[in-house]
Amino acid sequence: MxxxxxxxxxxxxxxxxxxxxxxxxxxxxxxxxxxxxxxxxxxxxxxxxxxxxxxxxxxxxxxxxxxxxxxxxxxxxxxxxxxxxxxxxxxxxxxxxxxxxxxxxxxxxxxxxxxxxxxxxxxxxxxxxxxxxxxxxxxxxxxxxxxxxxxxxxxxxxxxxxxxxxxxxxxxxxxxxxxxxxxxxxxxxxxxxxxxxxxxxxxxxxxxxxxxxLGRVEDNKMVNMQLTNEKIVDRGVRMLMEKLGLQEYETAKELLLEKGSVKKAIESFRS
CATH class of the missing domain: 3.40.50.10490 (Glucose-6-phosphate isomerase like protein; domain 1)
Known part of the structure; x- marks a missing residue:
């Protein structure tokens, strides 16, 4: 057939x-x-x-x-x-x-x-x-x-x-x-x-x-995403503000850019 x-x-x-x-x-x-x-x-x-x-x-x-x-x-x-x-x-x-x-x-x-x-x-x-x-x-x-x-x-x-x-x-x-x-x-x-x-x-x-x-997501967030443009950076900053209770946008942004990812920024903040 x-x-x-x-x-x-x-x-x-x-x-x-x-x-x-x-x-x-x-x-x-x-x-x-x-x-x-x-x-x-x-x-x-x-x-x-x-x-x-x-x-x-x-x-x-x-x-x-x-x-x-x-x-x-x-x-x-x-x-x-x-x-x-x-x-x-x-x-x-x-x-x-x-x-x-x-x-x-x-x-x-x-x-x-x-x-x-x-x-x-x-x-x-x-x-x-x-x-x-x-x-x-x-x-x-x-x-x-x-x-x-x-x-x-x-x-x-x-x-x-x-x-x-x-x-x-x-x-x-x-x-x-x-x-x-x-x-x-x-x-x-x-x-x-x-x-x-x-x-x-x-x-x-x-x-x-x-x-x-493989652990590349936490909760429902892309915490390991590459910071390749302003839209993604902004998304990462808002994730950090929510996760860490930060009030100042620029403070969260500075931490994010220094560490290179949401995940690393969270780990650094908590250590």
Whole structure:
């Protein structure tokens, strides 16, 4: 029996070009509303992957996302936000995309069919058995990603996957498979829509939960965020004022800038 790609199934909507803008927006929003429910169904699978990632990171490992097209870009986005948000070093969470740096902003479509390059790209980072590699592919059939996960398995590297088709081939190459089945897209086959949204939600859950488990959040605050602009500095100052009961904004700001993070400023103030 041939593998059926629900992500490529015909849209439930016809003659989109005849819809008014309001109708388009209402129908797109109706489809988007189904995504969180689909994610909710696979929370246990997401939880299992997170535990595996945390365990490996506590042993000095890293988290890699690997994908092509939209999936690869979403992985890079999630990885790139970890250092400024949680103050972790560059390279703890890494996003890799088929086609390399150019593919972040331009389509390099043929790159996803290369069955050798995925593993080669991972080797550039000296991938090892302490790391976890998560393949992202809406269809669950991307050769670049699947072959990379298979090579990881051969080298005793823990693997995970995020796809949007049931019984996807990529799941067979993953120790921790996550399949968020969101159904046909509003525009047939445009998996940057519901499938992309589902992947983004799952990636948010993974990185956020991992960082909390690693102690990068206190209460509900990003106490390790990098002070990269005035907005973040202001946020940090207000955290300090609330946490330490400081009344003077400038006093809190001076302490924050001196110590470099909310967490270090709190520790210094209390020592």
């Amino acid at each position: 041939a593998f059926e790609k629900i992500t490529e199934s015909t849209s439930a909507y016809r003659h989109l070009e005849k819809m008014s803008v309001l109708e388009l927006l209402q129908n797109i929003n109706k489809e988007d509303a189904a995504v969180p429910a689909a994610v909710a169904k696979v929370v246990p699978q997401i939880e299992a992957l997170i535990h595996a990632v945390v365990d490996k990171m506590l042993m000095g490992g890293r988290l890699f996302y690997i994908g092509a097209g939209t999936s690869g870009r979403l992985g890079i986005l999630d990885a790139s936000e970890c250092p400024p948000t949680y103050g972790v070093p560059q390279g703890l969470v890494v996003g890799i995309i088929a086609g390399g740096y150019k593919a972040i902003t331009e389509a390099v479509e043929s790159a996803e069919d290369d069955t050798e390059q995925g593993w080669a790209d991972l080797q550039q980072h000296k991938i090892n058995s302490n790391d976890v590699v998560v393949g992202i592919a809406a269809s669950g059939t991307t050769p670049y990603v699947i072959s990379a996960l298979e090579k990881c398995r051969e080298n005793n590297i823990v693997t995970g996957s995020i796809s949007c088709n049931p019984d996807a081939p990529i799941s067979q190459a993953a120790d921790f498979a996550i399949e968020v089945v969101v159904g046909p897209e509003f525009v047939t086959g445009s998996t940057r829509m519901k499938s992309g949204t589902a992947q983004k939600l799952v990636l948010n859950m993974i990185s956020t939960s991992v960082m909390i488990q």
